[in-house]
Amino acid sequence: MNLSYKVYDAMTSSPVVISKESSIQDAAKLMAEHKVASLVIKDGEKFIGLLTERDVTRKVALKNLDTVKTKVKDAMSTDVHTISPKDEMRDAVKTIAKSGQTQLPVVEHDKLLGLLTFKDIMRVQPQLFGLIYETYNIKEEGRKPVFISKQNEGVCSVCGDYSINLFETEDAEELCAHCKSVL
Secondary structure (H helix, E strand, C coil): CCCCCHHHHHHHHCCEEEEEEEEHHHHHHHHHCCCEEEEHHHHHHCEEEEEEEHHHHHHCCCCCCCCCEEEEHCCCCCCCCCCCCCCCCCHHHHHHHHHHHHCCEECCCCCCEEEEHHHHHHHHHHHHHHHHHCCCCHHHCCCCCCCCCCCCCCCCCCCEEEECCCCECCCCCCCCCHHHHHC
16 A cells, blocks of 8 residues: 555546636536536636635525626635645645645646545545544534544554554554554
8 A cells, every 4th residue: 555645646637627707607507517516716827716616605695696797706715725736645634624625726836736625535545534534523513423432543653544443652653553563
């Protein structure tokens, strides 16, 4: 198993792009046609924002704005976390979780190179699911009848595998049973 996957190994290199001058109606049609939850907005090769289903819902539909007259530039998100193609997948997961975004534009020197989504990460490194689960905020967590393990579960700091029983070292690293026995 390759433990050093980089963002460029998993990213979608041809995300669906729309002009900031397009209508929200055209954007919704494009999302439906391509079965995507977000569109990338560029100015030339430079990334300038994302338009997500959430943007359309909260910034257009909730305010009852006309989807034909409202432009993408009026609803898109511009304060978006991005990531470098050379970053580690584990760092991408942490960035996604901290930012609350479900996708990260992959940018280098202000040039958009692609888009990284949860689905891309799971396709390349499914063992990171545990890390995603641990770090992503689950709504109404206290209300849901989910068994919460008292064990220290997560991703091993050495091998990167998900384990339900991690052991903490003196250096605050978390190791699976196998890596603990080897070290």
